[in-house]
Amino acid sequence: MKTKVKEQIEQLRATLRRHDYLYYVLNRPEISDQQYDTLFAELKQFEAQHPEFITADSPTQRVSERPIEGFAQVQHSVPMLSIDNTYSDQELREFDKRIRKGLESDDFEYVVELKIDGLAISLHYESGRLVTAATRGDGRTGDDVTANIRTIRAVPLELMNSQSCPAVLEVRGEVYMPKKAFSELNKAKIEAGEPEFANPRNAAAGSLKLLDARITATRKLSFFAYSLGKVSSPLAQTHWDSLEKLKALGLPTNPYTAKAKDIEEVIRICDSWADKKDKLDYAVDGMVIKLNRYDQQDTLGMTGRSPRWCIAYKFPAEQAETVVESIEVQVGKTGTLTPVANLKPVKLAGTTVKRASLHNFDMLTKLDVRCGDTVMIEKAGEIIPQVVSVKHKQRNLFDSKPFSIPTSCPACGGPVRKDDNGVFIRCINTQCPAILKERLIYFVGKGQMDIDNLGPALIEQLVDKKLVKTFADIYRLTFGQLVQMDRMGDKSAANVMESIEHSKTRPLWRLIASLGIRNIGGQTAQILAEEFGSLEDLMNADIERLQAIEQIGPIVAQSVYDYLHDPENIQVIRDMLDAGVQPAAASKKASNKLEDLTIVVTGTLKNYSRQSIEQTIKDHGGKTAGSVSKKTSFVLAGENAGSKLDKARQLGIEIIDEDEFQRRIQ
Ligand code: IVH
Helix, strand or coil, X not given: CHHHHHHHHHHHHHHHHHHHHHHHHCXXXXXXXXXXXXXXXXXXXXXXXXXXXXXXXXXXXXXXXXXXXXXXXXXXXXXXXXXXXXXXXXXXHHHHHHHHHHXXXXXXXXXXXXXXXXXXXXXXXXXXXXXXXXXXXXXXXXXXXXXXXXXXXXCCCECCCHHHCCCEEEEEEEEECCHHHHHHHHHHHHHCCCCCCCCHHHHHHHHHCCCCHHHHHHHCCEEEEEEEEEECCCCCCEHHHHHHHHHHCCCCECCCCEEECCHHHHHHHHHHHHHHHHHCCCCEEEEEEEECEHHHHHHHCECCCCECCEEEEECCCCEXXXXXXXXXXXXXXXXXXXXXEEEEEEEECCEEEXXXXXXXHHHHHHHCCCCCCEEEEEEECCCEEEEEEECHHHCCHHHCCCCCCCCECCCCCCEEEECCCCCCEEECCCCCHHHHHHHHHHHCCCCCCCCXXXXXXXXXXXXXXXXXXXXXXXXXXXXXXXXXXXXXXXXXXXXXXXXXXXXXXXEHHHHHHHCCCCCCCHHHHHHHHHHHCCHHHHHHCCHHHHHCCCCCCHHHHHHHHHHHCCHHHHHHHHHHHHCCCCCECCCCCCCCCCCCCEEEEECECCCCCHHHHHHHHHHCCCEEECCCCCCCCEEEECECCCHHHHHHHHHCCEEXXXXXXXXXXX
């Protein structure tokens, strides 16, 4: 009797999984939603009567019944990269030229995909079971959002044909909120008097960051797989075939993915989607073009942050017409004066725009933007609105006058100077409170020291009351001082103190990024942190040492050097360390066993994907190269290795197999 019930339960589960597959992967449902719900209710009832047969991957177990406390961090074993953007046919042709040059061949094809506007997720399957799901985060470490991802019906908890699936399979893809679900959600938000989400991407991201998966489950999120992370054995030799394999394993891939034999065909496909995309039930902000063959991807490798074999084509931004109500000048964290137009509110690509950057005074003069003008605006990178043109003919000539360029800082009245390249005007008063506020706001920001509860309004007060004059002063604030600020009770002051305390052990790269050194963002800060391992070593580095870092250009090297050799900056850093800031050391290399070695990998490896072998080589201090030359230290050859082996033999370069490689790094 018991075994019979168990069988029935398993049968029902298999049926439900099959219908999920038909619906999400094949887009060919065989039953109505109502019929699905009936089967689901039946399974639920069986399981309620026989709880001993409930398993974690049963379709009834997607939603956990208890909220979690917070998100754990997950280290990505293969980094989640970003891709470069292009905006024109011309740029796509240039991308194609670079590919041809890099491959020294015309024998390749592309895969063209829709660029889904959601957020990237990495799904980690072990023996066919979903174990962890993580957000991209900073590309290396993301949030563990497994409980929330499990609620998405398009994400299989268990893969089909799992016997043919690698023991470890990391699938990457986009979680998105269908447009219909997005507008329903916003409608409900308005009715509840809550703020709306600006766009489906924000709504999807917000839904995944909920601590209570029961709410996420109501958000109707969906998923498309588009690439691989770590895999214990390769799925295929090409991206296209991998997508096919993923589909066979029950993972939804986008049905509009196409092969293109050359860049002209790519361009035709991209063009064909410019209008068609609006008819889809999910937001698409461009196309992604990928080289199909993995060995060719591998030959091209990547630049600091993105692969050379892949590019995004972004559709032209939507434009809107509005009126400039006033122009104000903002002072940025490096003292740059930026003119900003306050606009008559207008809807643009899903949000209401009230302000737009005019970038700099050259731009303002060139466009000749004036108060009262009718202008066209668009969103740069779909996020920051900017003025692109002025309808001069519509100008009222009687009361229109050109904007006068400031000759002193609008915040402190101090002197201003034009940059060496003659574009930006900066306030050069080192004591300018507006600059200090901006630098502090940046310092405490999410991507930097991430000090929760220390927001712009509080920073403004702390600077005005002269309690904070440098970054170090943040770490000298006392509870007594904080509690005296406006709108600050005991509890809030304690929260601020706790957040400040918490930030003292942020990773080294975040501290470097937070200093606001010109030209240094998070990515470069990570490179510096990895290269030097400690703040001391970075501060002691001479300019030659900085210039020798491969991914860092001379301007960036000079910026870092100048900043860290300025006596005032040195003092502030020392004060911060004295006040207890102890940046966590950068993740050290696994070993130096491959130090100074340049390794060429070819063929298919048993235990590594392309990306994971590159990362492993890097972790042990080595470098990878795409082609064999005299500089190659050795060639690591897997199955089906091709012409690179002949070249290595010709040049007398050592060839080793995967087992030998493993021995060398142990
Ligand atoms: S491939 C190394 N394919 O776009 C390649 N990304 O701007 C990694 N995205 O972070 C990404 N649709 O979140 C790829 N078909 C697609 C995509 C896609 C959307 C997102 C993804 C990525 C971002 C890059």
